[in-house]
Amino acid sequence: KTNDWGSGFTVDLTLTNRGTDVIDGWTLTYAYSGNQKLGNGWNGTWSQSGQNISVKNAGHNGRVAAGAAVSTGAQFSYSGSNTAPTSFSVNGTPCTGAHQPPIAVLTSPSAGAVYTQGQAVPLAATAAAADNATISKVEFYDDTRLLGTDT
Numbered sequence: 539k540t541n542d543w544g545s546g547f548t549v550d551l552t553l554t555n556r557g558t559d560v561i562d563g564w565t566l567t568y569a570y571s572g573n574q575k576l577g578n579g580w581n582g583t584w585s586q587s588g589q590n591i592s593v594k595n596a597g598h599n600g601r602v603a604a605g606a607a608v609s610t611g612a613q614f615s616y617s618g619s620n621t622a623p624t625s626f627s628v629n630g631t632p633c634t635g636a637h638q639p640p641i642a643v644l645t646s647p648s649a650g651a652v653y654t655q656g657q658a659v660p661l662a663a664t665a666a667a668a669d670n671a672t673i674s675k676v677e678f679y680d681d682t683r684l685l686g687t688d689t
Contacts, residue, residue: 554607561602579612640667
């Protein structure tokens with residue numbers, strides 16, 4: 539998010555951990571295509587080399603739990619156009635946005651199937667994932683009790 543006044547701007551960046559593992563220390567990198575010049579930054583250690591920007595976590599925001607987010611920001615000056623950067627990386631991994639959730643379809647039991655108490659209920663599913671991800675198994679639960687797994 540930026541606040542631009544024609545010869546300078548502030549940028550507020552939010553880094554959200556959409557993974558399942560904790561990020562323990564982060565460095566965010568990106569580049570501008572114009573003559574944007576870093577003035578100062580906060581909630582991280584900001585640096586600039588040419589058009590390349592790097593911000594390393596501060597001591598208080600280096601650990602980002604799964605699903606959590608941290609914020610950092612900076613002030614820049616510029617002349618001419620102020621084109622927004624198009625790609626960001628965290629710890630060298632490109633940020634490609636939120637991954638699409640997998641899709642699972644229950645294939646057994648069939649719709650409307652009736653079972654008597656004590657009778658085994660066959661559980662099966664097909665699953666597909668976007669973003670070149672793979673699915674190794676589908677787990678079936680009754681509340682927190684694992685009922686079965688389909689690979």
